[in-house]
Amino acid sequence: MWTFGRKLAVGFALSFALLMLIGVLAYRGVDVLAQNSYQVTRTHAAVTHIGGLLSLMKDAETSQRGYLLTGEEGYLEPYRGALTSLPKLISELKPLLRDNPAQQARFEQASAMIDGLMAMHKERIDTRRGEGQEAAIRNVKLGEGKRRMDELRAVITQMEDEETDLLRERAREVESTANGVRQTIVWGTVAGALLVLAAALTLSRALTGQVGTAVKHVQRSSAELQAAANQQAAGARETATSMTEISTTISELLATSRQIADSAQRVVGIAEQTASFARGGDGTLQAARETIAAMRRQIDLVVDHMLDLGRKSQQIGVVLDLVGELAEQTNILAINATIEATVAGDAGRRFSVVADEIRKLADRMTASTKDIRVQIDDVRGAVNTTVMATETGSKAVDAGARQFDEVAATFGRIAGLVVTTMDAAREIELSTKQQATAVEQLNVALSNTAQASRETEASSGQTSQTATELAEMSRDLLRLVQAQPT
Incomplete structure (x- = not known):
């Protein structure tokens, strides 16, 4: 053809x-x-x-x-x-x-x-x-x-x-x-x-047919882009909600870690009374072990959310590629339409205005796509940082769990080993401080991730609005091309 x-x-x-x-x-x-x-x-x-x-x-x-x-x-x-x-x-x-x-x-x-x-x-x-x-x-x-x-x-x-x-x-x-x-x-x-x-006459018919087909294709692509943007916005909202919940959990975990550090300091002061409270201390260790297990589960949940956020970011990148390609095709169509309008003279002046608006809209889409791509890259970087911090926290939790196991074993022999119990209390104090530091870093990373999610949600809204404007412009262009002379 x-x-x-x-x-x-x-x-x-x-x-x-x-x-x-x-x-x-x-x-x-x-x-x-x-x-x-x-x-x-x-x-x-x-x-x-x-x-x-x-x-x-x-x-x-x-x-x-x-x-x-x-x-x-x-x-x-x-x-x-x-x-x-x-x-x-x-x-x-x-x-x-x-x-x-x-x-x-x-x-x-x-x-x-x-x-x-x-x-x-x-x-x-x-x-x-x-x-x-x-x-x-x-x-x-x-x-x-x-x-x-x-x-x-x-x-x-x-x-x-x-x-x-x-x-x-x-x-x-x-x-x-x-x-x-x-x-x-x-x-x-x-x-x-x-x-x-x-x-x-031949060129007029060809122009009407080809531009009409291209406009219909743009309409379909606009609808797909709008649906993808809505899905992206929904995913971003879910991610933001998850980040808020995780941040709340981490804040509670941070408060718990600080309380553990304070308790460890008090344990050093009352080490002489540890023997009489050894059995009660064993129950406390069991509770602490459960708390650490809960921390481990929360951290695993954070990792899962981060990985899911990474996958969604990749999906957003694919959508952005589609948007970029669509913007490029729209720009090419607008340039061709401007050339044909120039050839048509006064009869194509209105069509030239519409083609110019389409080209401007394509340029705006390209700029928005670049901004979204930069924000997605920031989100990916934050996700990678969060995952690394989470792995560090996980290792710290594992180390804490092993230390608590050692403390439990020590408490089995605490009746005659008070000095050993005091040393173990100091180790507990040091471990809880490290844990508090790791939790604070994780909290900061999660705050950044939540902010990136909110920005992604805003960008998705802008992308949806742009897709709506593109669809409306495509309908106007189709009506202009297929208009019957009176």
């Missing part, structure tokens, strides 16, 4: 190809038209030169006749002008006839006749000057000059007729070429308009 970009490229390629074809045909037509115009101009010049030759020959003939009759030199001015102008006119006419062999032959014939007539005129003028008017008149009466002049007129007339016919033919070619250029431009313009119209 062709993508929208490929369809757009094909449409522009066809339009460009048609434009190039019209340009080439128009250029060729204009070139042919220019060549024909040049030929017409040259034919006009040839006709003008041919007429000039006949006119100069008439002037020369009239000039020499006037001189023969009157003998006045002033009558020879046109003759002398013809002697000067004829060679130049003949040399200019010859290149104008080079593409017509028949005209070249007539030109050579006319040139020979002109040379003969001019020689005859010179001979008569010389006769008039040397032998007088009568001798010159006798030569004129022979009729040779008139015969040659008539022959020259016939040849020049043929040349003029030939150039006139050629001029008409080339004028018809110019008109035909001009009509071809006009038709090429008109039909090429019509074909280009039809092609652009067809491409516009």
Whole structure:
């Protein structure tokens, strides 16, 4: 299936190809038209030169006749002008006839006749000057000059007729070429308009279909994102509640540890009375053992909650990856929509505004995703720290349990070992202080974890709100794309 970009490229390629074809045909037509115009101009010049030759020959003939009759030199001015102008006119006419062999032959014939007539005129003028008017008149009466002049007129007339016919033919070619250029431009313009119209309709349908499909996909993804955000918020609330309960338990455990430390100090002071209270002390040790077991269970519960929080953090990371990918796709769609809106001109201005809002929303989603990812990383770090602290507390509890076992064994022999009991009391005091310190550290870690859970809950709410806004924007975009023209 062709993508929208490929369809757009094909449409522009066809339009460009048609434009190039019209340009080439128009250029060729204009070139042919220019060549024909040049030929017409040259034919006009040839006709003008041919007429000039006949006119100069008439002037020369009239000039020499006037001189023969009157003998006045002033009558020879046109003759002398013809002697000067004829060679130049003949040399200019010859290149104008080079593409017509028949005209070249007539030109050579006319040139020979002109040379003969001019020689005859010179001979008569010389006769008039040397032998007088009568001798010159006798030569004129022979009729040779008139015969040659008539022959020259016939040849020049043929040349003029030939150039006139050629001029008409080339004028018809110019008109035909001009009509071809006009038709090429008109039909090429019509074909280009039809092609652009067809491409516009095709691209409009493709844009509506593809963008509509993408918007529906965004709607589905928004719904999934919102559901995941709600689930994340619920998990964060549960985690926060669990952290509060654990913190309360740890606070109670801390108070108990401090009480044990105070009791251990008092045990040192009343060690001398330990023998009489050995049996009661055994019961107290049993209670202490149960308390330590309870501590052990609470710590295990804390570890379980921390691990569960870690797993949920990983799930949140997966959701954030999906959100990031969705934001990137939305941004790409918004950019493509902006490009298409720009191509559409004024008709796509409203669509461009919507595409810009979608791109801004995608940028906000990307920024929120980065913030949430940073907070999740903080939560993971806090969870790891808590787990390590919990393991330390667990080891301390195990050590306390073993120490209490030793104390219980010692209490079995307490009747005769009061000194040993005092040492054991001091060990109990030291162990309870260490336990209190560990519990305080655990309490701080749990407070940080609870704060991170609350921040995660707030971020989940923001993610849910963003997903809702994205879904609403997707519906608006879908209504805009699928709107029917009124």
